[in-house]
Amino acid sequence: MDKIVTIKSHPLRFDARKRGGIRGRNHGGSGRFSGVKSQGLRYVTPEGPEAETQPGSRGRVLRNLLGLTRKRDIDRAEFEALLKAQESFLDRVGPETRFTAKLIREMHRTWLGEIYSWAGEYRTVELQKGSFRWPPAFRVEQNMRVLEEGILRGNTPCRADALEAVTIRMAEVHADLLLIHPFRDGNGRIARWLADLMALQAALPAPGYEFEGRKNLGNRKRYLAAVVRGYARDYEPLAAFFSAAIAPRLERLG
Numbered sequence: 001m002d003k004i005v006t007i008k009s010h011p012l013r014f015d016a017r018k019r020g021g022i023r024g025r026n027h028g029g030s031g032r033f034s035g036v037k038s039q040g041l042r043y044v045t046p047e048g049p050e051a052e053t054q055p056g057s058r059g060r061v062l063r064n065l066l067g068l069t070r071k072r073d074i075d076r077a078e079f080e081a082l083l084k085a086q087e088s089f090l091d092r093v094g095p096e097t098r099f100t101a102k103l104i105r106e107m108h109r110t111w112l113g114e115i116y117s118w119a120g121e122y123r124t125v126e127l128q129k130g131s132f133r134w135p136p137a138f139r140v141e142q143n144m145r146v147l148e149e150g151i152l153r154g155n156t157p158c159r160a161d162a163l164e165a166v167t168i169r170m171a172e173v174h175a176d177l178l179l180i181h182p183f184r185d186g187n188g189r190i191a192r193w194l195a196d197l198m199a200l201q202a203a204l205p206a207p208g209y210e211f212e213g214r215k216n217l218g219n220r221k222r223y224l225a226a227v228v229r230g231y232a233r234d235y236e237p238l239a240a241f242f243s244a245a246i247a248p249r250l251e252r253l254g
C-alpha cells in the first residue's frame with residue numbers, strides 16, 4: 001500500500017575506488033563474479049537490469065519495462081500494480097494456505113511482472129542501506145528454503161488466536177523475510193502484504209500502517225526500529241506494532 005520512508009536500496013559497489021552508491025549510473029564491470037581477473041583479486045561490480053537505472057531518469061528510477069523515468073510515475077505504477085495483485089490473490093489465499101518460497105515469488109511476480117524483468121526472481125545484487133548490508137545474494141535461495149521449512153511452516157497457515165499470539169507469528173515471518181531481502185526491490189511491501197494475508201487468515205483485519213505523510217514519520221520510525229529488532233530475533237516490538245495497527249480496526253468492527 002505504502003511506500004515506506006525513502007529507503008533506496010543501492011546495489012553495493014564492490015569497487016573500492018568509487019564509493020557512494022550507484023546513483024545515476026549504470027556500471028560497467030562484470031557481475032556475478034565472472035569478471036574476476038586471473039592475475040589477482042579484482043573486485044567486481046554488479047551489472048544487468050537489477051543494477052541499472054532507467055536512462056533519462058537521472059538515476060532516480062530503476063530500469064523498468066514501461067520505460068518510466070519519473071519517480072512519481074514509477075511509484076504510481078507500482079502502487080496500482082500492487083492493488084491489482086492483492087485483489088487477485090484474495091482468491092488464491094485462504095485460511096488453509098501455507099506460505100512457501102514459491103508462493104512468495106509468485107506474489108512478487110504477479111505484482112511487478114509487467115514492470116521489472118526481475119519480478120519474482122531472487123536478487124543477484126548485493127543490497128545495502130546506510131551501514132546495514134543484507135546477507136549476500138548467493139545465500140538468498142538457501143535462506144528462503146530455511147525460512148520455508150522453519151518460520152513459514154511453523155506460522156502459516158496463520159490460525160485464529162488471541163491478537164498477541166497472531167501478531168507474534170506475523171512479526172517472525174515479517175522480520176525474517178525482510179532480513180533475507182530476497183528481491184531487488186519491493187521487499188517491504190511484499191512483507192507487509194504477507195502480514196496482511198496472515199491477519200486475514202486469522203480472521204483479523206489487516207494492519208493499518210499509517211505510513212503516509214509527515215505526521216506519520218514517527219510510525220515509520222517505530223516500524224523500522226521494530227523490524228531491525230526483529231532481525232535479531234527480538235520479535236516483541238514488531239508484534240506490538242502490528243497489534244497496535246490492528247486493534248483500532250478490531251474495535252471499529254466491534
Ligand SMILES: Nc1ncnc2c1ncn2[C@@H]1O[C@H](COP(=O)(O)OP(=O)(O)O)[C@@H](O)[C@H]1O
Binds near residue numbers: 008183186
Ligand atoms: N536501514 C535499514 N536497516 C534494516 N532494514 C531496513 C533498513 N531500511 C529499510 N529496511 C527494511 O527494508 C524494507 C525496504 O525494502 P525494499 O526492498 O526497498 O522494499 P520496498 O521497496 O517495498 O520499500 C523496509 O520495509 C524495512 O523493513
Ligand SMILES: [Mg+2]
Binds near residue numbers: 007008009185
Ligand atoms: Mg524499495
